Each structure stands twice: as C-alpha cells, then as structure tokens.
Amino acid sequence: MKKNIAETPKTKSLPHHLAVIMDGNGRWAQKRGLSRLKGHRAGVKNIRPLIKYLHNKGVKYVTLYAFSTENWHRPEGEVSGLFHILEEIIGEESRELNEKGVRIHHIGSLEGLSSKLKKSINAALKLTEKNTFMHLAIALNYGGRTEILDAVRKIIADGLKPNKVDEASFRKYLYASDFPDVDLVIRTGGEMRISNLMIWQTAYSEYYFTPVLWPDFDEKELEKALIAFSQRQRRFGGLKSK
Numbered sequence: 001m002k003k004n005i006a007e008t009p010k011t012k013s014l015p016h017h018l019a020v021i022m023d024g025n026g027r028w029a030q031k032r033g034l035s036r037l038k039g040h041r042a043g044v045k046n047i048r049p050l051i052k053y054l055h056n057k058g059v060k061y062v063t064l065y066a067f068s069t070e071n072w073h074r075p076e077g078e079v080s081g082l083f084h085i086l087e088e089i090i091g092e093e094s095r096e097l098n099e100k101g102v103r104i105h106h107i108g109s110l111e112g113l114s115s116k117l118k119k120s121i122n123a124a125l126k127l128t129e130k131n132t133f134m135h136l137a138i139a140l141n142y143g144g145r146t147e148i149l150d151a152v153r154k155i156i157a158d159g160l161k162p163n164k165v166d167e168a169s170f171r172k173y174l175y176a177s178d179f180p181d182v183d184l185v186i187r188t189g190g191e192m193r194i195s196n197l198m199i200w201q202t203a204y205s206e207y208y209f210t211p212v213l214w215p216d217f218d219e220k221e222l223e224k225a226l227i228a229f230s231q232r233q234r235r236f237g238g239l240k241s242k
Contacts, residue, residue, distance in 0.1 A: 016061060017183050017184075022066070023189030026039050037085070040082050063107070069146055087116050105137040150173075183206065184225070188214045
C-alpha cells in the first residue's frame with residue numbers, strides 16, 4: 001500500500017508559522033496557451049490539498065499571500081477576475097475548513113475590494129472565529145510596509161509614550177497580532193524576494209525558493225520544503241550550541 005506523504009517521518013521539525021508566496025499562476029497559464037485568469041483559478045484550486053496536508057501535519061499557523069497592495073497595478077480585468085475567483089473559493093472552502101477546526105483570518109485592508117468579496121471574507125471570519133486547531137491567514141490587499149505604518153499611526157493615536165514602545169507593545173498593533181513570527185517562507189515561481197510580505201514578522205525566517213510554479217507545487221514539493229527547513233540550524237543571531 002502506498003504511504004500517504006503526510007505520514008512520512010522525514011521532517012524532524014516543522015515550522016510553527018509557515019508563509020507562502022504563491023507565485024507563477026500567470027506563467028503557468030501562458031505556457032499552456034491559457035488566459036492568466038485560468039492560471040489564477042488553477043492556483044486557487046491548488047490551495048485546498050496543501051492546506052489539508054499542513055492540517056494533517058499539525059502546522060498551527062499558515063499565511064497565504066493572495067494579493068499585495070502593489071498588485072493593483074495589474075490590468076483591471078485580471079484583478080476583478082481574481083477577486084471573483086477568491087470570492088467563490090472563500091465561500092466554498094470556509095464551511096469545510098470550519099468543520100476541521102480551522103480559523104480563517106484576513107490581513108490587509110478591505111478598502112477597494114468588491115462588496116461581494118468583502119461579504120465572503122466577513123462571513124468566513126464569523127463562521128470560523130471560535131476555531132483553534134489551525135489558523136489560516138489570507139493576506140489580501142496586503143503590504144508589509146503599510147502594516148508597519150498603520151501600526152505606527154495607531155500607536156500615535158493611542159498616545160503611547162516613546163519609552164513605552166518596545167517590540168512586545170508594537171506587535172500588538174500588527175494586523176494578526178496573535179500570530180507568532182514566521183518560521184519558514186516558501187516562494188514558488190523562481191523569484192528570490194519576499195515582495196513586501198510581513199516585513200516585521202520575517203526578521204529571522206528561513207526561506208525556501210523553488211522554480212516550481214504555484215499550480216504545480218504539490219504535496220511532494222511541499223514535503224521537500226519542510227525537509228529542507230528541518231535541516232536548517234536556526235541560531236537567531238547566536239552561536240551553535242556544542
């Protein structure tokens with residue numbers, strides 16, 4: 001009998017918080033003579049098996065980078081089409097995720113999103129708000145610099161004195177303040193940058209870059225990333241213990 005990948009004992013340690021930059025949908029479609037929107041649809045469909053895999057593995061926090069503040073510069077038709085796809089998938093998947101004890105979070109701004117997409121997001125947040133088994137953050141209309149600026153604005157508005165602002169107090173003003181720092185960032189599609197994702201939370205993250213385009217990034221490829229992470233020596237600025 002073929003053994004399920006999620007059951008293989010190859011990974012000695014797992015990330016507590018995994019962030020994924022899902023890149024390459026458009027190139028995947030172009031290579032097949034398809035529209036970019038069909039590439040986005042294939043990419044969104046690829047989320048389900050990987051979340052199931054991570055759920056079975058016991059990864060507690062997952063962040064998916066779905067749409068950055070810079071992505072507004074893309075053609076209007078592509079943006080509106082992607083939002084329609086996300087609206088559908090959030091509505092469809094939230095019920096199953098709720099049954100599995102997954103809490104859905106949104107990080108970023110709802111401003112500028114379609115009313116239907118806002119409604120779908122808010123419904124998913126409300127439906128899953130009491131779940132604790134796994135936390136899934138969707139970074140949608142998100143930018144890391146904007147998150148930091150928003151935190152600073154809130155600190156000023158609350159009247160905090162400079163000597164009261166430290167890392168612990170600053171973290172409370174971030175979008176997902178109850179999420180831990182990111183242990184591992186995976187970026188598909190061959191690019192080697194983090195594209196403004198969680199700048200504060202990735203200060204000591206490990207990075208895994210792969211040329212595999214997101215729609216082709218399956219459980220086997222994810223297992224490779226987790227194995228690579230488990231082999232890293234994380235010292236956080238210190239020295240390896242003897």
